[in-house]
Amino acid sequence: xxRRFAGSIPDGARRLFRLHPFQLSALLELAxxxxxxxxxxxxxxxxxxxxxxxxxxxxxxxxxxxxxxxxTNVQWDHLIYAYMIENTRVYDIFQRVIGEFVSGERLGxxxxxxxxxxxxxxxxxxxxxxxFTISAITSYVxxxxxAIRRNSYQRMFDMELNHGMDDNRPYTYPRADAANRTFVxxxxxxxxxxxxxxxxxxxxxxxxxxxNAKIADLADKLRDMLLARRQNGNLSREEHVFxxxxxxxxxxxxxxxxxxxxxxxxAPSPEQRLFKIAERVGLPAHGLSKSFFDIADPIxxxxxxxxxxxxxNVAAVPxxxxxxxxxxxxxGTIITHWSVISGRDMKAGKVAAx
Amino acid sequence: xxxxxxxxxxxxxxxxxAYDELSKVLAVPGDGQEWPADxxxxxxxxxxxxxxxxxxxxxxxxxxxxxx
Numbered sequence: 001x002x003r004r005f006a007g008s009i010p011d012g013a014r015r016l017f018r019l020h021p022f023q024l025s026a027l028l029e030l031a032x033x034x035x036x037x038x039x040x041x042x043x044x045x046x047x048x049x050x051x052x053x054x055x056x057x058x059x060x061x062x063x064x065x066x067x068x069x070x071x072t073n074v075q076w077d078h079l080i081y082a083y084m085i086e087n088t089r090v091y092d093i094f095q096r097v098i099g100e101f102v103s104g105e106r107l108g109x110x111x112x113x114x115x116x117x118x119x120x121x122x123x124x125x126x127x128x129x130x131x132f133t134i135s136a137i138t139s140y141v142x143x144x145x146x147a148i149r150r151n152s153y154q155r156m157f158d159m160e161l162n163h164g165m166d167d168n169r170p171y172t173y174p175r176a177d178a179a180n181r182t183f184v185x186x187x188x189x190x191x192x193x194x195x196x197x198x199x200x201x202x203x204x205x206x207x208x209x210x211x212n213a214k215i216a217d218l219a220d221k222l223r224d225m226l227l228a229r230r231q232n233g234n235l236s237r238e239e240h241v242f243x244x245x246x247x248x249x250x251x252x253x254x255x256x257x258x259x260x261x262x263x264x265x266x267a268p269s270p271e272q273r274l275f276k277i278a279e280r281v282g283l284p285a286h287g288l289s290k291s292f293f294d295i296a297d298p299i300x301x302x303x304x305x306x307x308x309x310x311x312x313n314v315a316a317v318p319x320x321x322x323x324x325x326x327x328x329x330x331x332g333t334i335i336t337h338w339s340v341i342s343g344r345d346m347k348a349g350k351v352a353a354x
Numbered sequence: 355x356x357x358x359x360x361x362x363x364x365x366x367x368x369x370x371x372a373y374d375e376l377s378k379v380l381a382v383p384g385d386g387q388e389w390p391a392d393x394x395x396x397x398x399x400x401x402x403x404x405x406x407x408x409x410x411x412x413x414x415x416x417x418x419x420x421x422x
Contacts, residue, residue, distance in 0.1 A: 003382040003383060004381075004382060004383075004393065004395070005395045006383060007383055007389040007393070007394055007395065008383045008388075008389050009383050009384070012383065012389070019397070023397055026397070027395060027397070030395070031395075069396055070395060070396060071392060071393050071394070071395065073379070074379075075376075075379050075380060077380065297380070297382065300380065301373070301376060301377055301380055304376060304380070305372070305373055305376055308372070308376070310369050310372050310373060311369065313365060313369075315363060315365035315366070316365040316366060316368070316369035318362070318363070318366045319365075319366045319369035319370045319373065322362060322366060322370065325366075325370040325373070326370065326373055326374055326377055327369075327370065327373050
């Protein structure tokens, strides 16, 4: 959400970084209150993620005109966005950055603009969220924010982050029995089938191996499993908080922002900036960070579209591989980078077990 | 051999249009791009709170010793 709050890069982002942390927290609360709320679709679906009221709704701000002029029908990124960005190790690296600046001057003295960024980042993402807000997902019951994120990823995708503790020990967190254990296999089969359709779409000679019915069935299976984890609004708050959190760090690295300047990490791309910062604090970023950054937005859009059921109808499936459509561009990016980060080629034919 | 693509069926057009709409909702700013006004966020009016009410000396919440 923070990239959307900024509205422009770099000027909007610079203004955003200078706000008071309470204002930033209020914007997050506002985005929750203004979320898409189509009561005609099931609770948990992208157009109806939750019925829980945010702080402003509870205080009657809408009736008082407090929502006037704001965007409506707000949707935030899919949880997969947070998973992808976090895999770069950006959260741990910036934790060390803050640790260095608040406890000494080894990295220099932050300039005035970076002072705002440091204060906001520490206040928003490295301490208890303010009580009664939609972000307040830690408690005596679940005090560890890192563990809550890992638990969310495990439940939704049955995927682990590619890093454990700083000393490489595995991170322990509560694992749920109810997890989408077939998500990866189903999603990869979906990508392979769509890839076959993409390379066959203009080919008129010979048999066309495109199987629209199978693609629709796989999209439907993905939809069912993702929405199963979201029943009655489950995981919506976590998704809202974690995608916002990762978007803050993503925005920070999308340009030569104040903290990037202070760290003398200017570079032409997010991953190059992250690599330089990581080097300065002695905690390596993931070597495939470029792929994690590049896949995060398109895979978020595709999974939300799947949850909405856009491709569960056989007749609509060609939308995924029609050369003039936006979905095929996203699918192409996802196939490329998923192959890189998983080490499994989504463009290779399926190997049948003998 | 390749050929031109025939007109798209309505279901495909609708799915692509719905995806385009979703992409607009989830759009993020690009470097130097103009951001649409209907997706621009404004800070809640914290500073525009109503004037404090004059103190009449009466509490809306009855004190427990009142009338004792």
